[in-house]
Amino acid sequence: MGFELVKVETRQDLERFIRLPWKIYKDQPCWVPPLIRERKTFLNSDINPFFEHADADLFLAVDSDRSPVGRIALVHDRNYQDVHSESVGMFGMFESVDDPNLFKLLLDQAFQWCRDRKHARLMGPMNLSTNHECGLLIEGFESPTMFGIPYNPEFYAGYFEAWGLQKAKDLLALRLDLVKIPDYLERAAIKLNQRNHFNVRSLDLGQFEKEISILWDIYNSAWSVNWGFVPMTQKEFEFSAREMKSIIQPEFCLIAEVNGEPAGFSLALPDVNQVLKKMDGSLFPFGWARFLWGKNKIDTYRVLTLGVKKKYRRLGIDAWFYYETYRLFLEKKIKWCEMSWLLEDNKSILEPMYRIGGTVYKRHRIYERLITS
Numbered sequence: 001m002g003f004e005l006v007k008v009e010t011r012q013d014l015e016r017f018i019r020l021p022w023k024i025y026k027d028q029p030c031w032v033p034p035l036i037r038e039r040k041t042f043l044n045s046d047i048n049p050f051f052e053h054a055d056a057d058l059f060l061a062v063d064s065d066r067s068p069v070g071r072i073a074l075v076h077d078r079n080y081q082d083v084h085s086e087s088v089g090m091f092g093m094f095e096s097v098d099d100p101n102l103f104k105l106l107l108d109q110a111f112q113w114c115r116d117r118k119h120a121r122l123m124g125p126m127n128l129s130t131n132h133e134c135g136l137l138i139e140g141f142e143s144p145t146m147f148g149i150p151y152n153p154e155f156y157a158g159y160f161e162a163w164g165l166q167k168a169k170d171l172l173a174l175r176l177d178l179v180k181i182p183d184y185l186e187r188a189a190i191k192l193n194q195r196n197h198f199n200v201r202s203l204d205l206g207q208f209e210k211e212i213s214i215l216w217d218i219y220n221s222a223w224s225v226n227w228g229f230v231p232m233t234q235k236e237f238e239f240s241a242r243e244m245k246s247i248i249q250p251e252f253c254l255i256a257e258v259n260g261e262p263a264g265f266s267l268a269l270p271d272v273n274q275v276l277k278k279m280d281g282s283l284f285p286f287g288w289a290r291f292l293w294g295k296n297k298i299d300t301y302r303v304l305t306l307g308v309k310k311k312y313r314r315l316g317i318d319a320w321f322y323y324e325t326y327r328l329f330l331e332k333k334i335k336w337c338e339m340s341w342l343l344e345d346n347k348s349i350l351e352p353m354y355r356i357g358g359t360v361y362k363r364h365r366i367y368e369r370l371i372t373s
Contacts, residue, residue, distance in 0.1 A: 008058035089114035135364025173340035174358035203253035222307030264308030
């Protein structure tokens with residue numbers, strides 16, 4: 001069967017690009033449909049501030065009947081290039097039916113796209129950067145992924161590697177069964193409370209814009225040395241925060257301050273994928289009602305950020321975040337949570353997670369390939 005690549009240029013093209021996963025995952029119960037409206041907003045260069053410093057080309061693969069069978073996004077993020085002093089082409093939003101020729105067609109396009117722009121490497125999948133969904137699921141296919149974490153068929157990795165992509169970095173998701181706060185953490189919390197070197201408060205939704213500015217400053221400082229990190233512009237951070245505002249529970253967004261200066265924050269979100277799965281990508285005609293009703297029945301959470309500015313990392317702020325978040329989970333009778341994603345070699349964050357009882361249960365991989373002339 002012959003395939004053809006079509007560049008996404010019209011509104012109809014974009015609609016087909018966004019809806020392709022429904023075809024790919026029709027028999028996969030662990031896939032969670034995204035909200036179509038959210039995907040359109042995210043990919044709209046006039047709305048999403050990511051595109052103020054990045055260019056993206058979207059391609060749709062069609063078969064001889066002009067039916068979509070694959071897709072890929074190719075991205076050049078100038079902020080990544082400035083931070084890492086390397087011109088890299090990213091690929092993401094990747095989907096394909098099970099056909100090695102189709103994989104080759106899509107990835108060959110990515111390679112040529114990078115070569116034409118003189119990029120040194122191709123890296124991905126990134127949807128569309130490390131500040132968004134990223135990584136290819138390679139372990140943990142038996143359960144749905146949490147909100148903000150991608151899912152894909154198991155056969156993708158084999159085709160990626162056969163084409164020539166190699167591992168760049170693995171991203172881990174840890175599962176923590178919430179039974180009892182460990183004794184050592186209880187003791188640490190008592191000592192930290194007695195020392196009183198910092199203050200921790202919850203997010204104030206009534207001052208949302210001001211609070212988001214504080215979190216943005218912490219985020220770009222605390223995560224700055226992490227592998228693959230790209231600082232978010234304030235407009236990007238605000239855009240993402242507004243998209244999540246309806247699911248943020250203030251008590252699960254903790255902000256630490258030292259003498260009034262923001263020092264760190266942690267954020268846990270309810271796994272709204274439990275609700276999104278039933279909505280099939282649409283808020284209409286009854287989606288909002290279903291979402292609002294179902295949101296209160298969510299019984300798992302994802303701890304997605306926990307960071308402290310470098311100069312405050314010896315004060316025990318991270319330990320207090322662990323303790324307080326665990327305590328709140330038990331108070332709400334939450335049985336387990338996911339902590340993700342974590343760099344596979346980030347011992348400073350992994351060791352405390354293992355000690356508290358976390359175990360690796362999903363693994364995503366970022367791939368790369370050098371671009372030869």
